Amino acid sequence: MYKLVFSLALSSVLLSAPMTVLAEASPNLGNTAMETDEVFQAFGGKTGLVNIMDDFMINLVNDPRTKPYFDNEKQTYIKAMLVEQMCELLNGGCRYPGRDMKSSHTGLNINRAAFNALVEDFQLAMDKHQVPFRAQNKLLAKLAPMYRMIEEK
Template structure:
């Protein structure tokens, strides 16, 4: 029954778990060069954050992963993240997905799942 099958097209287009990990790594290279947001990640455990993001993205793309990190509200409360910061991070993700040849349509499958999180992440 096709209706009960999970759509793994996007997960595969990202290169499965290893591809997602690389996309998150490359996204962080862009983030750490972006003067709008790099200071947020100056004193954080970025290896841990990257690991959590990899699991989270894999989970959202229906991959065989389970996100076990902190919920988005608790992990960002008090950081004073504004819309401009959120947009900058999404831009970094887009750049990384482009660099890793994820087709635009597949990029959007992840971005539609991230977009609603702004309610829990943006405080200003």
Template structure:
């Protein structure tokens, strides 16, 4: 899938927003990720995720958030938390019938971000306590 084909497989921006709605519900419900997402920044986080995914899939959006390293620097995200996030994302994509090939295309772009998200030092600071 080249160009916007992956984006269209996600249902365009409306489909991406619906997927992110379910993704956030899953992240809040999952005990491995709830500390980072069960807060007053859910709407902001979701909006940033929609922008980021849309841009990564050539959907015509521009990501206006911070880089992944500074965003997650104080959160102490480990591999278990990152993998839980990926699991919840896959569940949300499956629920919305995103083709497996499109899922893999996006996940391949997201996987290298783990290096910038992982932080094994310091105390975990959920987003509601961290600054933007």
């Protein structure tokens, strides 16, 4: 419980920090205590990412805050794209083939509350798959700046 609360607090800090600070902080976070390959392996490699995204999507559909966005026929496609995107972000040797974050989220009217809800649901999935806290935060630090491309109101 302590870990989750702390984790949520951290994501709030990340998401509320000025974007310029995040942009400067992210590269430094990438290579300190954990090596790049170590972080990818902490997620269980690509197979681990597939399993995490399966639970992530279940969380999103069970969460009333995010259900309206994801309760449709696109789940399989979105999960597959998330696996490739996260694998690329973790330098796992993948090349994300999907659309950019701005064009894929335009018109969805995503606000800060919806973004934070999605981050919480992602953290729950990573917790379930026992991704170490430090590895989770390395990925979250890379996701946080994407808010400015996804937010609409």
